[in-house]
Amino acid sequence: MKVWRYIEEKLEEHPLYFVLIDPDETGYDVAPKVAEEVEEGGADLILIGGTVGVQGEILDSVVKSIKESVDIPVVLFPGDISGISKYADAILYISLLNSRNPYYISGVQALAAPILLRYGLEVIPTAYLITEPGQETAAGWVGDARPLPRRKPSLAATYALAAKFIGFRMVYLEAGSGASYPVDDGIISTVKRAIGDFPYLIVGGGIRDPETALSKVKAGADIIVTGTIVELVDDVRKTVRRFADAIHSATR
Numbered sequence: 001m002k003v004w005r006y007i008e009e010k011l012e013e014h015p016l017y018f019v020l021i022d023p024d025e026t027g028y029d030v031a032p033k034v035a036e037e038v039e040e041g042g043a044d045l046i047l048i049g050g051t052v053g054v055q056g057e058i059l060d061s062v063v064k065s066i067k068e069s070v071d072i073p074v075v076l077f078p079g080d081i082s083g084i085s086k087y088a089d090a091i092l093y094i095s096l097l098n099s100r101n102p103y104y105i106s107g108v109q110a111l112a113a114p115i116l117l118r119y120g121l122e123v124i125p126t127a128y129l130i131t132e133p134g135q136e137t138a139a140g141w142v143g144d145a146r147p148l149p150r151r152k153p154s155l156a157a158t159y160a161l162a163a164k165f166i167g168f169r170m171v172y173l174e175a176g177s178g179a180s181y182p183v184d185d186g187i188i189s190t191v192k193r194a195i196g197d198f199p200y201l202i203v204g205g206g207i208r209d210p211e212t213a214l215s216k217v218k219a220g221a222d223i224i225v226t227g228t229i230v231e232l233v234d235d236v237r238k239t240v241r242r243f244a245d246a247i248h249s250a251t252r
């Protein structure tokens with residue numbers, strides 16, 4: 001429960017900023033260096049994962065090197081069962097609630113459970129909800145999701161409320177990595193009203209500037225995730241700093 005306690009304690013201070021590193025995109029050799037700059041920029045936690053590609057021995061070795069480079073928690077954000085590494089601090093134990101395929105709702109979680117037990121990995125039960133325009137991204141396509149529509153935010157809220165009643169500790173609203181636009185503010189505020197202070201609300205996908213990140217926080221996000229932006233900029237530290245400052249300046 002170390003990572004969970006860390007998240008809870010930090011959330012008492014301000015909203016949080018997680019940075020997703022997809023070693024397939026950054027390159028395996030440079031990922032530890034990127035992680036170092038992400039930490040120096042003031043991010044609260046590093047997620048490692050990707051929908052396709054990241055797995056096995058290569059994943060183990062990159063997680064190990066990232067762990068050696070930073071002090072902030074390093075948490076797995078798996079696209080499938082292959083996204084597990086015993087070297088991480090914890091794993092988002094994700095159920096894609098609005099998938100059409102039961103494998104992504106409970107099947108892969110069952111297959112992963114004994115492995116997670118054996119590794120002693122801390123699990124963070126997370127309901128994953130893909131919203132528009134997730135259909136255009138790998139997570140939505142591979143996960144066979146029925147993206148929750150912007151025009152009907154109450155639908156996202158019903159799924160989020162179900163996640164709360166089932167007992168998830170996080171609800172993750174996802175537009176998909178590289179999405180052309182982020183999760184709609186209307187969806188975020190409607191979901192937040194439905195679930196209240198708990199589970200914590202994570203929002204990610206398509207967030208490219210600190211102003212947008214701040215507007216998602218003001219709409220009700222407790223935690224913001226960005227991924228692609230660190231792959232696009234030359235100065236990772238400075239960019240992460242701008243996001244972290246905007247997100248941390250807000251009150252929950």
Ligand code: 1GP
Pocket residue numbers: 020174175176177178179203204205206207225226227228229
């Ligand atoms: C993780 O999808 C995010 O939830 C990352 O999205 O790559 O678009 O920032 P981006």
